[in-house]
Amino acid sequence: MRAFDFSPLYRSTVGFDQLQSLLDSVTRDASQPTYPPYNIERLGESDYRITMAVAGFAEKDLSIEVKQNVLTISGKRTEPEAANYLYQGIAGRSFERRFQLADHVEVKGAHLENGLLHVDLVRQIPEQMKPRQIEISAVAPTQKTIEGNLAAAE
Structure with missing residues (x-):
């Protein structure tokens, strides 16, 4: 199915x-995959934001790359070698998320705030791709005229 x-x-x-x-x-x-959770929101007519919950990841642990209209956000957290957990409930596993971007969508910037990674996107359509009005011109139909002797014969 x-x-x-x-x-x-x-x-x-x-x-x-x-x-x-x-x-x-x-x-x-x-x-x-469902980890890490994320939101995609529309901020304006051509502005978008992807917000991803990356608690426990520092800026140095995260990577953002755009290649051929694919936005890839990945994270790899380095654990201290001396960590001896009795219980580990905070997810810190590595991840990689891919987002297919539409044509003319560019990454404007990214920032990490309170465990949330915000990636700002903007859609910039080139002038030649924007809609434009096309003027319609009416062409008068050609009329047949009868000239000379043909008009007298009728």
Whole structure:
């Protein structure tokens, strides 16, 4: 039941070549990791923020990388060698989260505050890609005229 046929969608779309691979990757990977939890929020018309709960991780333990419209956030916490836990309930395991970014979405910055990693994103559409009004010009239909002797013959 994991295979869906998205071919009817392709009849009404133009230029969405990666849509099929995105939909396939979403439906194929049902066992996505849930650690660490995160939120994606819209701050404005073109501003977004990913907030990830990374309690126990310092700035030096976290890595943020953008490559070919994929944002990768990873964390690897270094444990002190002398740590001898009687009980360890705080999750400090390594993680890697990937986010597929839409075209023209760029990472503006990131900051760590109170155990939350905030990654700010902005969507900047180039001028040539923005919608524009196209003027419609009406062309007068050509009229047939009868000239000379043909008009007199009728």
